[in-house]
Amino acid sequence: MTRLSDAGEFEVIRRMLAAAPAGGPGVVLGPGDDAALLRPVPGEDLAVTTDAFVEGRHWRPGWIEGEALGARLAEANLSDLAAMAARPRWALLSGGLRGDHPLADLESFQRGLAGALAAHGAAVVGGNLTAVEGAEWWSLTLIGGVSEGRAFRRAGARPGDALVVSGRPGRAGAGLRLAIALGERAREEAFAPLLAAWRAPRARVSLALALAGTHAVGAAVDLSDGFAGDLAHLCEAGAVGAEVELERWPADEALTHAAGVLGVTAEALRMGPSDDYELLLAIAPAGLPACMEAAGREGLPLAVVGRFTDRPGALEALAPDGSRRPLGGAGWDHFAGR
Amino acid sequence: MTRLSDAGEFEVIRRMLAAAPAGGPGVVLGPGDDAALLRPVPGEDLAVTTDAFVEGRHWRPGWIEGEALGARLAEANLSDLAAMAARPRWALLSGGLRGDHPLADLESFQRGLAGALAAHGAAVVGGNLTAVEGAEWWSLTLIGGVSEGRAFRRAGARPGDALVVSGRPGRAGAGLRLAIALGERAREEAFAPLLAAWRAPRARVSLALALAGTHAVGAAVDLSDGFAGDLAHLCEAGAVGAEVELERWPADEALTHAAGVLGVTAEALRMGPSDDYELLLAIAPAGLPACMEAAGREGLPLAVVGRFTDRPGALEALAPDGSRRPLGGAGWDHFAGR
Numbered sequence: 001m002t003r004l005s006d007a008g009e010f011e012v013i014r015r016m017l018a019a020a021p022a023g024g025p026g027v028v029l030g031p032g033d034d035a036a037l038l039r040p041v042p043g044e045d046l047a048v049t050t051d052a053f054v055e056g057r058h059w060r061p062g063w064i065e066g067e068a069l070g071a072r073l074a075e076a077n078l079s080d081l082a083a084m085a086a087r088p089r090w091a092l093l094s095g096g097l098r099g100d101h102p103l104a105d106l107e108s109f110q111r112g113l114a115g116a117l118a119a120h121g122a123a124v125v126g127g128n129l130t131a132v133e134g135a136e137w138w139s140l141t142l143i144g145g146v147s148e149g150r151a152f153r154r155a156g157a158r159p160g161d162a163l164v165v166s167g168r169p170g171r172a173g174a175g176l177r178l179a180i181a182l183g184e185r186a187r188e189e190a191f192a193p194l195l196a197a198w199r200a201p202r203a204r205v206s207l208a209l210a211l212a213g214t215h216a217v218g219a220a221v222d223l224s225d226g227f228a229g230d231l232a233h234l235c236e237a238g239a240v241g242a243e244v245e246l247e248r249w250p251a252d253e254a255l256t257h258a259a260g261v262l263g264v265t266a267e268a269l270r271m272g273p274s275d276d277y278e279l280l281l282a283i284a285p286a287g288l289p290a291c292m293e294a295a296g297r298e299g300l301p302l303a304v305v306g307r308f309t310d311r312p313g314a315l316e317a318l319a320p321d322g323s324r325r326p327l328g329g330a331g332w333d334h335f336a337g338r
Numbered sequence: 339m340t341r342l343s344d345a346g347e348f349e350v351i352r353r354m355l356a357a358a359p360a361g362g363p364g365v366v367l368g369p370g371d372d373a374a375l376l377r378p379v380p381g382e383d384l385a386v387t388t389d390a391f392v393e394g395r396h397w398r399p400g401w402i403e404g405e406a407l408g409a410r411l412a413e414a415n416l417s418d419l420a421a422m423a424a425r426p427r428w429a430l431l432s433g434g435l436r437g438d439h440p441l442a443d444l445e446s447f448q449r450g451l452a453g454a455l456a457a458h459g460a461a462v463v464g465g466n467l468t469a470v471e472g473a474e475w476w477s478l479t480l481i482g483g484v485s486e487g488r489a490f491r492r493a494g495a496r497p498g499d500a501l502v503v504s505g506r507p508g509r510a511g512a513g514l515r516l517a518i519a520l521g522e523r524a525r526e527e528a529f530a531p532l533l534a535a536w537r538a539p540r541a542r543v544s545l546a547l548a549l550a551g552t553h554a555v556g557a558a559v560d561l562s563d564g565f566a567g568d569l570a571h572l573c574e575a576g577a578v579g580a581e582v583e584l585e586r587w588p589a590d591e592a593l594t595h596a597a598g599v600l601g602v603t604a605e606a607l608r609m610g611p612s613d614d615y616e617l618l619l620a621i622a623p624a625g626l627p628a629c630m631e632a633a634g635r636e637g638l639p640l641a642v643v644g645r646f647t648d649r650p651g652a653l654e655a656l657a658p659d660g661s662r663r664p665l666g667g668a669g670w671d672h673f674a675g676r
Contacts, residue, residue, distance in 0.1 A: 028383055032575075033492050034421035034560055035387035037484070040378045045366055049373035050430040050466050050479060057469065083372035092388040094432070094477040128388050131395065134472030139432040141388060141479040146375070154371050222372055237370075 004106070005099030009129060012103065019107035020114030024123035026089060036126040038090050044145035047086035051076045052139035063179055064199050066105050069138075070112030071200065076224065077142040078120060078203035079277035083222035085152045085212035086144030088122035088205060094139040096132040113140075120205045150212060152220035154237035157282030161218050163242055163306035164281040164288075166204050166295070168250060169227045170266075171197035173274025174258045181262060193254045201277040208279060210294040216287020223278045228271040228327055230280055231315060238282070241314035244306040244327055246270075267317075271328050282308055342444070343437030347467060350441065357445035358452030362461035364427060374464040376428055382483035385424035389414045390477040401517055402537050404443050407476075408450030409538065414562065415480040416458060416541035417615035421560035423490045423550035424482030426458045426543060431465035432477040439474065451478075458543045488550060490558035492575035495620030497648035499556050501580055502619040502626075502640050504542050504633070506588060507565045508604075509535035511612025512596045519600060531592045539615040546617060548632040554625020561616045566609040566665055568618055569653060576620070579652035582644040582665055584608075605655075609666050620646055 004012055013031070022030040029037035040046065051073070053059055059069050074091070081088050093113065097106070114124055122142070175198030178186040186195060204222075211217050219238055221230045235242055246267060259266040281302075283291050288304070295302045306318065315327040342350050351369070360368040367375035378384065389411070391397055397407050412429070419426050431451065435444070452462055460480070513536030516524040524533060542560075549555050557576055559568045573580050584605060597604040619640075621629050626642070633640045644656065653665040 029489070029491065034418040034558075035385040035424065035482070037422070037489055038384040038386060039486070040384060042380065046376040046378060046384075046481075047373040048376060048428070048430060048464060048481070050432045050464065052432045052434065052466050052468050052477070054434055054468055054470055056471075080372040084375070086373065090386070092386060092479050094388045094390050094479070096390065096392055096475055126386060126388065128390050128477070130390050130392055130475075132392055132473060132475070133394075135470060137434055137468075137470070137475065139390070139466070139477040141430050141432070143384075143386070143481075144373070148377070151367070151375055153367065220372075 002103040003099065004097055004101045004103060007103055012106065012129060015103060015107055016110045019110045022124050025121065027123065027125055031126050038125065041145050043148060045148050045151065047081055047084045047144040047146050047151060048141065049077055049080035050139060050141040051080065052137060054137045055135040060179065066108035067112030068199055070109040071116040073138055073140050074113050074116035075201050075203045075277055077140050078116065078205055079222040079224065081142060081144040082203050082205045082208040082279060083152060083220050084146060085150065085208045086146040087209065088117065088120045088142060088144045090125045090143045091117055091122060092141045093124055093127035095129050096137045097129060098133070098136060099131055101136065152208070152212070152217055154219055154221050154234055156219035157234055157238035157240050157308045158218060158284070159240055159308055159310035161282040161284055161308045162288055162304045163244065163308060164283050164302050164304050165278055166207060166300055166302055167276060167278040168197070168252050168255065169223050169276045169278050170255055170270035170274050172201060172276045173226060173272060174255055174269045175199065177262055178258055190254060190257055194258055197276060201275070203277050204279045204300065207295060207298045207300045210298050211291055214287060214290040214294055216283055216291050217281055218284060219282040221280050223274065223276045223280055226271065226273040227280070228315060229273070234280060234282065235313060235315065239312045241309040241311035241316070242306055243309055243316045243318040243324065245318050247320055248303070248305050250303045267328060340441040341437065342435055342439045342441060345441055350444065350467060353441060353445060354448045357448045358462070360462050363459065365461065365463055369464050376463065379483050381486060383486050383489065385419055385422045385482040385484050385489060386479065387415055387418035388477060388479040389418065390475060392475045393473040398517065404446035405450030406537055408447040409454040411476055411478050412451050412454035413539050413541045413615055415478050416454065416543055417560040417562065419480060419482040420541050420543045420546040420617060421490060421558050422484060423488065423546045424484040425547065426455065426460035426480060426482045428463045428481045429455055429460060430479045431462055433467050434470040434475045435467060436471070436474060437469055490546070490550070490555055492557055492559050492572055494557035495572055495576035495578050495646045496556060496622070497578055497646055499620040499622055499646045500626055500642045501582065501644035501646060502621050502629070502642050503616055504545060504638055504640055505614060505616040506590050506593065507561050507614045507616050508593055508608035508612050510539060510614045511564060511610060512593055512607045513537065515600055516596055528592060528595055532596055535614060539613070541615050542617045542638065545633060545636045545638045548636050549629055552625060552628040552632055554621055554629050555619055556622060557620040559618050561612070561614045561618055564609065564611040565618070566653060567611070572618060572620065573651060573653065577650045579647040579649035579654070580644055581647055581654045581656040581662065583656050585658055586641070586643050588641045605666060
């Protein structure tokens with residue numbers, strides 16, 4: 001088995017690029033020079049984001065590695081562009097790897113990364129590799145394009161706007177908790193949708209672009225911390241509050257089953273730390289039908305799970321009898337570890 | 339002393355941004371959303387690069403940390419844009435930090451980074467922080483602008499072109515070797531210019547922009563591996579060879595002194611691994627006077643140290659008597675560790 005230290009830096013880069021060639025629309029000059037040269041689309045702003053994965057923290061060998069890891073890193077960054085309604089274009093990859101890392105695994109990683117980007121028309125255009133002794137890490141920077149003035153932002157939710165989510169938030173966090181709590185037993189059939197949500201999320205890029213066409217989205221964030229945490233970001237940016245109607249949440253048998261096994265409530269899984277890479281949106285009531293229709297065409301139904309209020313900072317659960325209580329759950333703090 | 343784990347992720351980011359605010363020309367939306375929004379200059383291509391530093395490998399606590407480390411990370415990336423004759427504009431910072439990292443040191447780092455970028459009109463527009471257990475690391479992505487078709491490239495050197503360098507290549511590598519070999523004794527006055535070249539390099543951005551105005555530069559690379567290694571890149575990209583006239587090299591008393599102390603030749607220090615972040619250029623003889631004049635106006639003299647040849651891949655030292663021998667030295671391979 002060939003390892004990085006056998007091949008040497010330049011051969012490693014050559015093999016990675018052979019596994020998934022760089023270049024594509026707007027790439028004037030790809031990898032191999034001091035910098036890549038890219039040609040922006042006239043009239044578009046750039047949307048740029050960066051996200052990193054650390055071994056043992058963001059990925060668990062045996063569950064996510066190689067191709068799946070590359071794809072997941074891409075999806076995490078693609079999701080940030082989806083939250084801005086930007087079209088992904090170019091990525092730069094920076095990695096810290098041990099010398100004993102198998103070269104074949106790196107080629108798989110590159111294929112997974114490039115494949116996930118290519119599904120949205122984007123490509124790796126450059127990068128940097130450096131050697132580390134301990135935990136490995138990857139950092140990806142992704143550049144997209146969005147027509148001037150058309151980007152979704154976190155600020156913009158208004159009292160009365162519908163609180164809308166895509167997919168089934170909470171599933172990814174439930175999958176991770178199952179893998180930790182049950183080990184191999186988490187691979188049973190009943191948990192499959194939760195494990196898939198954690199291991200192979202899909203950024204909602206095409207959904208976001210379809211919704212942008214309706215001009216009805218007032219604010220957006222992607223669910224990378226967890227529903228309650230990311231909703232708090234949206235409320236803070238817009239100086240609004242939110243009330244969530246838990247009864248309107250889409251039914252999710254797998255999640256309910258997992259909650260029982262884990263000894264927690266389904267609400268805790270839905271509201272708590274979970275990187276689902278779904279979208280959380282504020283949509284004016286008049287714009288809802290157009291958004292629902294656009295999402296339906298994408299095959300990705302949206303759910304209205306509450307509304308924004310004029311009580312800044314208040315995140316509440318609204319019961320069918322009209323009573324309110326503070327919403328549970330919290331996002332993830334990298335340094336506090338909670 | 340406040341540490342990252344005391345402050346929590348969002349407070350850490352708030353304090354970093356307070357230490358050196360983000361934003362500047364072309365920044366439509368800075369940090370705090372899912373992505374930053376940037377407005378490119380019409381008619382310009384983007385030049386994008388990424389470079390990373392790993393604790394214990396790219397920086398040595400006690401020699402380079404805090405503000406100096408932030409500045410050095412910026413210069414390493416700025417130098418890649420200088421090698422493309424691009425104007426630096428926007429940076430994204432990604433970091434892996436331990437929870438016990440002092441917050442004040444992080445603020446110093448951010449000031450050093452932002453200050454070095456600001457000197458060239460660029461600013462941090464976004465980033466990501468994640469927690470690590472072992473060695474800390476930083477990865478910076480830098481985006482610049484360059485008029486379409488005007489970027490310097492590695493390919494383009496032609497036989498007969500002058501081989502030109504800025505500054506005193508080899509000094510940074512000599513400074514590092516002195517610090518390793520002598521420890522505290524390396525701080526003596528005679529070594530100061532070498533230690534400074536290693537600890538506080540200055541990317542040749544303004545020199546590159548001035549040279550671009552002459553339209554006489556055929557190819558360029560920045561010296562981040564070492565003279566012989568980076569010259570090999572330039573020769574490979576242009577399918578040419580090069581002959582170096584060591585006697586024409588600018589005199590460097592400090593380097594010669596260090597070579598004696600280290601028990602190596604001055605040639606080994608000049609040709610070997612050294613990240614000086616100077617420029618290595620191919621310039622057609624007819625364009626030399628204009629380049630020399632432009633460099634003189636910048637206060638950064640260039641030296642002609644050889645010429646490119648029609649012997650692809652041959653890197654030779656040319657003696658005053660006309661005899662040739664293979665050039666010594668080699669670049670740095672991250673994974674081979676040589």
